[in-house]
Amino acid sequence: MSSALSTLCLHCGMCCDGTLFTQVPLRPPEAEALRQRGLSLAVKEDGTAVLPQRCAALEGLCCTVYEERPEACRRYRCQLFNALAEGEVSLEEAKGVVDTAHAKVDAVVGGVGSAEGGRGPAMRQARVAAASLTLAPETRESLAHAEVYLDQHFRGRFRRSG
Structure with a gap:
């Protein structure tokens, strides 16, 4: 990611702080990896795990699990x-x-x-x-x-x- 794009993300944070979304869908391996890191997840009625927003991995405007973030987070571009x-x-x-x-x-x-x-x-x-x-x-x-x-x-x- 370019410096300007990183600067923008670190200036914003709304995709992770709950302003834009209420949850991030997780695949089972992602859910397990996040649980192992101590993050609290929610489980929908159908049994799928989601990462509630405000994201528990967000410190200030920085993601503490950036390298291991879920696929949905990797794909999202506002x-x-x-x-x-x-x-x-x-x-x-x-x-x-x-x-x-x-x-x-x-x-x-x-x-x-x-x-x-x-x-x-x-x-x-x-x-x-x-x-x-x-x-x-x-x-x-x-x-x-x-x-x-x-x-x-x-x-x-x-x-x-x-």
Whole structure:
């Protein structure tokens, strides 16, 4: 991975902190290797193991199991990573997008007051509260704006707002 791409990932961390995803699917050998490293895994109803997000291997914005990370983690490339890799944006532009995303997510975090702490857990709480209609209207609006921004720049999905 190039220096610019590594710098971007270490500036962001949203694919691992629970902001973008709630879990990472694991193959049985991956699950066993992560268990041996002492990481807590969850098991879905069908018996498959998943790595819950915020990832237990994340320290700050660094992956402590990077060389042995699961295949799903190895394959994932956010839209912004791809744009930087293709020269469509500069590193500074990409970091600006990340900073804007963090600010949008932080606006949601402020409205949720996550007891768990961190952007990812707060986003999860906000999504649950929004689904149950217990989220304050201004926080619901902040969540909608954050989700659209995350979809456009990171997940690669496009939603209509409104």
